[in-house]
Amino acid sequence: MKHVSIRTDVALAPFTTYKVGGEARWYAEPYDLEELRSILDVVPADTKIVILGRGSNVVVSDSGIDGLVVRLGGAFAAVDVTQHSQVVAGGAVALPKLARLSAEAGRSGLEFYVGIPGSVGGAVYMNAGGHGADTASVLLNAVVVDLGTGHLSIRDVASLGYEYRHSNLASSDVVVQATFAVSEADPEELTATLREITQWRRTNQPGGSLSAGSVFKNPPGQSAGEIIDQCGLKGLSIGGSQVSDKHANFVTASTGTSARDIFLLVAQVQKKVLEMTGIKLEPEIRFLGEFEVSGDVS
Numbered sequence: 268m269k270h271v272s273i274r275t276d277v278a279l280a281p282f283t284t285y286k287v288g289g290e291a292r293w294y295a296e297p298y299d300l301e302e303l304r305s306i307l308d309v310v311p312a313d314t315k316i317v318i319l320g321r322g323s324n325v326v327v328s329d330s331g332i333d334g335l336v337v338r339l340g341g342a343f344a345a346v347d348v349t350q351h352s353q354v355v356a357g358g359a360v361a362l363p364k365l366a367r368l369s370a371e372a373g374r375s376g377l378e379f380y381v382g383i384p385g386s387v388g389g390a391v392y393m394n395a396g397g398h399g400a401d402t403a404s405v406l407l408n409a410v411v412v413d414l415g416t417g418h419l420s421i422r423d424v425a426s427l428g429y430e431y432r433h434s435n436l437a438s439s440d441v442v443v444q445a446t447f448a449v450s451e452a453d454p455e456e457l458t459a460t461l462r463e464i465t466q467w468r469r470t471n472q473p474g475g476s477l478s479a480g481s482v483f484k485n486p487p488g489q490s491a492g493e494i495i496d497q498c499g500l501k502g503l504s505i506g507g508s509q510v511s512d513k514h515a516n517f518v519t520a521s522t523g524t525s526a527r528d529i530f531l532l533v534a535q536v537q538k539k540v541l542e543m544t545g546i547k548l549e550p551e552i553r554f555l556g557e558f559e560v561s562g563d564v565s
């Protein structure tokens with residue numbers, strides 16, 4: 268049996284869109300299912316395990332992660348667009364790539380993923396969405412490996428407890444593959460839609476700076492960005508992190524910013540919004556590793 272190789276003290280910042288944070292005490296990039304399941308044999312049962320996708324929704328602590336960080340390797344990056352009514356993609360596939368390959372093959376339904384810089388696994392876990400669709404509305408099922416037991420299951424979409432930016436997947440569940448429902452359409456029209464979505468993002472979201480997308484979930488029927496804007500918080504900054512002038516629900520970071528700066532700014536926005544409106548914004552981004560308790564974002 269093949270075993271995955273475990274590296275120590277691996278810098279995590281390059282694996283995230285914020286490009287901040289420390290090292291993983293242990294790090295594994297299992298190439299395929301066999302290597303993924305071998306993790307059970309090579310790490311003690313009580314090891315803290317963190318699954319990282321394309322790191323586009325996380326802030327890794329400056330002190331890193333005192334545990335094992337797992338990122339899916341090469342065999343999980345395959346996409347099958349040959350079937351008429353479904354597209355099958357590995358957990359490591361980048362969402363913009365999934366959108367493009369599907370559109371080029373005349374498979375409609377996954378266009379909204381073109382502007383979301385995460386992975387298929389991260390999207391299934393987070394119920395990523397935008398432009399009137401979300402993962403729950405296009406997913407048929409996901410293949411999940413429980414790293415606690417090694418058990419593999421095919422989870423029907425109805426069993427995933429989907430809500431807005433939420434699934435009931437446990438932190439030990441690794442999404443290794445997903446099957447999406449699609450319909451047939453003209454590839455040129457689909458490609459034009461991708462261009463429109465990309466253009467909309469360029470116009471409405473801060474480009475060229477480091478971020479993890481929307482920081483807070485939208486409260487029911489409201490826009491977190493509008494609430495933050497109405498509180499006059501655009502431009503608020505700590506260190507190199509700043510509430511974007513373009514979209515108030517984005518906290519951008521300049522090169523050299525610390526994870527602590529981002530954490531403190533997010534905590535401050537949450538506190539000020541609560542004081543001014545009575546609304547407690549719930550973070551959408553995930554803080555991984557240890558962050559100081561004062562100003563905790565919960």
Ligand SMILES: Cc1cc2nc3c(=O)[nH]c(=O)nc-3n(C[C@H](O)[C@H](O)[C@H](O)COP(=O)(O)OP(=O)(O)OC[C@H]3O[C@@H](n4cnc5c(N)ncnc54)[C@H](O)[C@@H]3O)c2cc1C
Pocket residue numbers: 284317318319320321322323324325339358359382383384385386387388389390391392393394395396397440441442443478479480481553
């Ligand atoms: C510029 C920008 C724009 C964005 N726009 C949107 C948007 O429009 N809509 C939206 O929903 N999000 C958006 N995001 C956020 C982000 O891209 C999504 O949440 C995405 O689904 C995260 O995927 P990821 O692979 O990067 O996950 P990560 O950030 O690596 O991880 C996020 C969570 O998913 C878990 N996870 C990752 N991979 C797996 C896996 N294989 N199995 C199980 N769990 C896993 C992690 O443990 C973690 O808890 C944006 C981000 C950026 C930077």
